[in-house]
Amino acid sequence: MSPQPAQSYPHALAPLQTGPALLRNRFVMGSMHTRLDMGPDPIARQAAFYAERARGEAALILTGGFSPNEAGLLEPGGPRLDDPAEAAALTPIVEAVHREGGLICAQILHSGRNARQKNCVGPSDIRSPINRHTPRALEPNEILQTIEDFAQAARNACNAGFDGVEIMGSEGYLINQFTTLRCNNRTDEWGGSAENRHRLPVEIVRRVRDVCGSNCLLVYRISAADLVEGGATGDEITSLAQAIEAAGADILNTGIGWHEARVPTIAYMVPRAAWRTAAARVKQAVTIPVIASNRINTPELAEDIIASGDADLVSMARPMLADPHFALKAREGRADDINTCIACNQACLDYIFSGHVATCLVNPRACRETEFHDNPADKPDRVAVVGGGAAGMACAAEAARLKHTVTLFEAADRLGGQLNLARAAPGKVEFDQTLRYYRRQLDKNGVDLRMGTRPSASDLADNFDRIVIATGVSPRIPAIPGVDHPSVATYAQILSGQKPAGENVVIIGAGGIGYDVAEFLINENGRTPEKQAFFETWSVDPALASPGALTGDPLADHPVRRKIVMMQRKSTKPGAGLGTTTGWILRNSLRKAGVTTLAGVTYERIDDDGVHVKVDGEPRTIAADTVILCAGQESERALHDELRSANVRVSIIGGAKEAAELDALRAIDEGVRLAQEF
Numbered sequence: 001m002s003p004q005p006a007q008s009y010p011h012a013l014a015p016l017q018t019g020p021a022l023l024r025n026r027f028v029m030g031s032m033h034t035r036l037d038m039g040p041d042p043i044a045r046q047a048a049f050y051a052e053r054a055r056g057e058a059a060l061i062l063t064g065g066f067s068p069n070e071a072g073l074l075e076p077g078g079p080r081l082d083d084p085a086e087a088a089a090l091t092p093i094v095e096a097v098h099r100e101g102g103l104i105c106a107q108i109l110h111s112g113r114n115a116r117q118k119n120c121v122g123p124s125d126i127r128s129p130i131n132r133h134t135p136r137a138l139e140p141n142e143i144l145q146t147i148e149d150f151a152q153a154a155r156n157a158c159n160a161g162f163d164g165v166e167i168m169g170s171e172g173y174l175i176n177q178f179t180t181l182r183c184n185n186r187t188d189e190w191g192g193s194a195e196n197r198h199r200l201p202v203e204i205v206r207r208v209r210d211v212c213g214s215n216c217l218l219v220y221r222i223s224a225a226d227l228v229e230g231g232a233t234g235d236e237i238t239s240l241a242q243a244i245e246a247a248g249a250d251i252l253n254t255g256i257g258w259h260e261a262r263v264p265t266i267a268y269m270v271p272r273a274a275w276r277t278a279a280a281r282v283k284q285a286v287t288i289p290v291i292a293s294n295r296i297n298t299p300e301l302a303e304d305i306i307a308s309g310d311a312d313l314v315s316m317a318r319p320m321l322a323d324p325h326f327a328l329k330a331r332e333g334r335a336d337d338i339n340t341c342i343a344c345n346q347a348c349l350d351y352i353f354s355g356h357v358a359t360c361l362v363n364p365r366a367c368r369e370t371e372f373h374d375n376p377a378d379k380p381d382r383v384a385v386v387g388g389g390a391a392g393m394a395c396a397a398e399a400a401r402l403k404h405t406v407t408l409f410e411a412a413d414r415l416g417g418q419l420n421l422a423r424a425a426p427g428k429v430e431f432d433q434t435l436r437y438y439r440r441q442l443d444k445n446g447v448d449l450r451m452g453t454r455p456s457a458s459d460l461a462d463n464f465d466r467i468v469i470a471t472g473v474s475p476r477i478p479a480i481p482g483v484d485h486p487s488v489a490t491y492a493q494i495l496s497g498q499k500p501a502g503e504n505v506v507i508i509g510a511g512g513i514g515y516d517v518a519e520f521l522i523n524e525n526g527r528t529p530e531k532q533a534f535f536e537t538w539s540v541d542p543a544l545a546s547p548g549a550l551t552g553d554p555l556a557d558h559p560v561r562r563k564i565v566m567m568q569r570k571s572t573k574p575g576a577g578l579g580t581t582t583g584w585i586l587r588n589s590l591r592k593a594g595v596t597t598l599a600g601v602t603y604e605r606i607d608d609d610g611v612h613v614k615v616d617g618e619p620r621t622i623a624a625d626t627v628i629l630c631a632g633q634e635s636e637r638a639l640h641d642e643l644r645s646a647n648v649r650v651s652i653i654g655g656a657k658e659a660a661e662l663d664a665l666r667a668i669d670e671g672v673r674l675a676q677e678f
Contacts, residue, residue, distance in 0.1 A: 009302070009331075012306050012330065014026065016059075018289050021164070023059035024057065024059050026059065027058055028060045029053050029061045029062065032317040032318065033065065034064055034352070036367055043093060045370055049366075050063070050096065051102075052369055054098075054101060056325030056326060058320060058324075058327055059327070062219065062253070065108070065111075067079065068146070068150045073115060074116060075115070082156070088156075090160050095161065105164040106164075108150055108157070112175075114259065115133070122135035122174065126183050129260050130260045146200075150167065150204045151204070154216065155211050165208065165216065166220070167218070170254075172261075175201045175204065179198055179240060180197065182231055201240065208248075209248030218250050219291075220244045221252075222237065225237075225257065225548075226258055227262075227548055228257075229550065234281060234549070237281070237544075254278055254282055254315075256293060256294045261554075263554045264585045266295060267582045268428055269426060271529065271531045272298075273305060274295055274531050275292075276305050277542070277544060279311040289312035295343060296315070296316060297341045298335070299330035299338070300335070318341045318360075319341040321348055321358070325338075337440060337444075339434075340434070340436075341362070345579055345582050350580045359669075377404055380405055381405070382405050382407075383396075383404045384406075385399070385408045385468045386471055386639060387411075388417060389415075389655070390416075390419055391653045391668065393438040395468050395653060395672070395675045397438055397441035399675040400442070400447045402676075406445075407449075408450065409453050410452070410453070415442075418664075421492055455639075460648070466651070469640040469650060470653050470667075473633035475492050476631050476632040477629060478508065480606060482606035487624060488606060488628075491517050495520060501626040502626040504562075505563070505565070506624040507567070508567060509566075509632065511632070512578060513630045514568075515575060517630055518590050518595050522589075537558050555591075555592065559594040560593045565597075566598070568599055570599060570600070575597075600616060602615075610623040610627075636656055640656060653670040653674055654666070
């Protein structure tokens with residue numbers, strides 16, 4: 001991404017009047033769960049989080065979901081808006097956003113059958129595949145009360161100072177459940193025909209408008225593509241969009257896919273802006289503004305979507321987690337300064353689903369704003385950082401930003417370290433943006449970059465006040481007889497293109513790297529699928545007209561020419577340690593391509609016949625013309641140990657500190673936090 005003047009984004013930066021609100025540009029921070037509301041100092045931390053995005057000139061901020069009543073809680077103890085006093089306690093958050101010139105709407109979300117509680121409810125007693133609890137079908141009087149609960153929650157939000165509300169009618173939550181035959185088998189006025197199934201969202205929007213009046217910005221999030229069997233057709237979606245507009249909504253925000261969908265929607269494997277046609281289809285049906293969402297992470301792409309007429313605004317939840325000043329930098333012509341979301345899900349969605357407060361792999365400050373400072377050093381140190389991988393770049397850039405004098409040594413001829421290998425996997429080319437960002441930060445903040453240089457311990461000890469070792473890792477070579485056979489290659493050799501892979505491949509190691517290598521091999525050596533190929537692989541109807549926008553089973557086989565066998569010593573399920581929200585995609589992608597996995601393997605030897613193993617005590621020989629070692633890494637810490645032996649004060653971060661897969665999340669976090677301590 002090269003620097004772009006502000007006039008390069010005239011449509012994305014244009015103001016927009018809608019309902020009672022004047023939006024300063026077309027960049028919306030979409031709703032996302034953060035769990036900040038459930039941690040310590042919830043109001044102060046949420047205020048800092050949202051205010052930082054308003055300071056970065058987001059036109060409109062949509063909060064994480066607040067339930068309108070107890071039954072709608074996603075989990076016990078979650079945030080809700082049915083108590084006026086609890087809603088009023090949120091006012092400092094609103095005031096913090098307003099001080100920065102931003103607007104903020106509270107999202108109202110009833111989780112329905114997705115609620116992780118025994119007494120969950122839904123339109124019918126049809127259990128969600130992602131919830132062990134079967135819902136109780138709501139009685140007609142309870143449905144009417146739910147409508148009133150939405151209206152009261154909206155009133156409470158507006159009384160607390162919010163500029164409006166977003167009604168969550170997407171992602172397979174309660175309202176969305178009512179709209180589809182997948183979840184709604186009712187025979188009364190709330191089920192059956194499309195008009196009846198649309199009655200709940202329409203009545204909620206109408207009642208919210210009645211209660212809150214014209215001064216409340218009313219956003220409705222519509223499911224523009226359910227991506228589940230039994231989901232809505234394209235005609236049903238446009239019909240609902242028109243009914244929601246008539247009921248009084250000011251903006252339609254588009255959601256893509258249910259949480260239980262078996263089609264990837266926002267992970268790095270999804271091509272950028274893959275779902276823009278879904279927003280365009282909705283926009284063609286209504287006259288109010290429409291927001292496009294999912295895998296939109298650059299101002300150039302946002303500009304193209306808006307200029308083309310596919311949407312009026314773009315939703316950027318995770319991109320503004322990665323860089324809260326996204327819109328500001330776009331306006332100032334500093335696109336090369338944007339810390340781009342790489343859609344990894346590791347620290348946002350994976351953290352949320354594992355019970356942690358969200359943050360961001362490329363931006364450790366996200367949701368941790370109160371833990372960091374921006375104070376320049378009173379007495380700048382001479383800092384040496386050895387190693388230009390993720391940890392080293394993050395540490396050097398942050399230390400230099402805080403006005404230390406920093407020298408970064410890198411033995412190779414390019415920065416990035418293990419990121420240069422990770423980026424070879426399909427979709428992970430997004431790491432190019434991380435590398436671009438750090439190169440810019442190092443240059444902007446005056447880091448003295450020494451490429452192709454290995455400093456000695458004495459050079460470091462004699463010339464610097466602080467020394468940071470970030471020398472990374474090297475592939476571990478397991479002690480298997482024949483591991484030096486010509487057919488054997490390390491993952492680094494394969495991903496870097498140093499060695500080609502044959503038609504029959506055995507991968508030793510079924511962790512994250514093993515899965516990345518397999519994905520690399522089944523996708524024509526790392527080429528990220530284009531939209532059409534992506535849709536075909538996952539059985540998506542590109543016209544988004546069929547029920548659920550599916551043409552068949554998303555998990556149907558999609559074999560490729562290579563035969564790949566992945567194996568591991570552990571008897572646990574292969575891929576068990578993959579990310580919560582991306583692991584299922586990788587496992588299914590490889591299974592669809594015909595990749596087989598073996599667990600509980602004992603390695604005997606490697607020779608011309610292939611890999612000789614025992615599986616459950618039974619000997620087997622797996623033919624292979626390429627054997628790829630993905631059996632972990634070893635820390636490169638010789639320089640650190642030499643300095644410690646000489647009693648030199650030294651810090652160690654990243655893979656050099658602990659070799660654990662290719663952990664860019666930990667590496668960047670450690671680098672930034674260490675620099676904050678100088």
